[in-house]
Amino acid sequence: MKMVKIALFVVAIVASSFGSAYAAVNLEPINAFFNKGVSFVLKGDLWQPKDESGKPLTPIFYNGNNYLPVRAVAEALKIPIDYDADSQTIFIGGKPGEKRPIFATPMEIDNIYVTQSKDPNETMVKGKQFEEVLKIDQYGDVEFTIDRKFKRLLLDAAVISPGEHEVEFSLYNSGTAAGSAASTVLEKHTISPEDGIKQLTFNVEGLEKIKIHVQSPNLNPYIYARILDTSYFDNGNSAAKDSSK
Incomplete structure (x- = not known):
């Protein structure tokens, strides 16, 4: 029997009525x-x-191939997908160049x-004035919902006076499907009071929700850490290293 090849059928949900010119040029019956x-097995489990x-959904069989909507496959594989109706473009794996400040991201x-x-007195960090900051004077958690849309978190942070200790910034997966993995540190970066403002790069690709836990590695009670409003999520190179500003 001839082997049936599997392909992905890109289906975009658009308005119910297409312009006649668009249909004539782009739609072929x-x-x-x-x-x-047909049935599907995804990573060892029936899907x-x-x-x-x-x-x-039932796959469409056409010309020797089985086709599925790309959104269903992307969701199953935890790959971000977006559709731009104006350009009729489907983005699989995140929109190139997309960038979102942390304060424009759903946050807890x-x-x-x-x-x-x-407060201007609290947003002055290392001699530079910012509009908004997150204050963590002892320890704390910040959670962001990113829905797998980004590959990196570039976190601008500093330890201000009278902070005397190193501060750890640890990344966790806090999505509902994380299960026991939610307690596993995915990445950890450290800032010292002498570092000035430092940019920490975390790989968040494929994650729906993340948690940044901030504390002293020696559990010292007061750390005086600040996360700055210049921090953002993007789809850049997730292999990038920390860099001082």
Whole structure:
């Protein structure tokens, strides 16, 4: 029997009515079939592709190939996917050049040990004035929901006076599917009071939600750490190293 090849069928959900000029140029009718006999195994487990509403999907069989909507496959593989209706472009793996400041990202803080501040006296860090900072004077957690849209977190941070100790910034996966892995440190970077403002680069590719835990490695009670509003998420090279500003 001839082996059936598997392909991905890029399906973009657009307006219900296409312009006649667009349809004439870009849409070509085909004769195809729903293949209800095929099944899928994803990473060793039986997998049922579903649409955004949770309805099961049946692959389309055409010209010797089975086709599935690319969104269903991308979601299953934890790959970000975006669609730009204006350019009729589907982005798989994140939009090139996309960048989002941390304060424009859905964020959760504990409001006891971590606080947001726009007070000019508190946003002056190492002689430079910022508009907004996260204050962590003892220790604390900050969580960001990024929905697998970014590859990197570039975190600008510093230890200010009277901080005397090194401070660790640790990355955790805090997504709902993390399970026991939520307690595993994915990356850890350290800042000293003498470092000035330092940029820490974390690889967040494939993660829906992350947690940054900030504390002294020696559990010293007061660290006076600041996370700055110049921090951002992007889709740059996740292999980049820390760099001092």
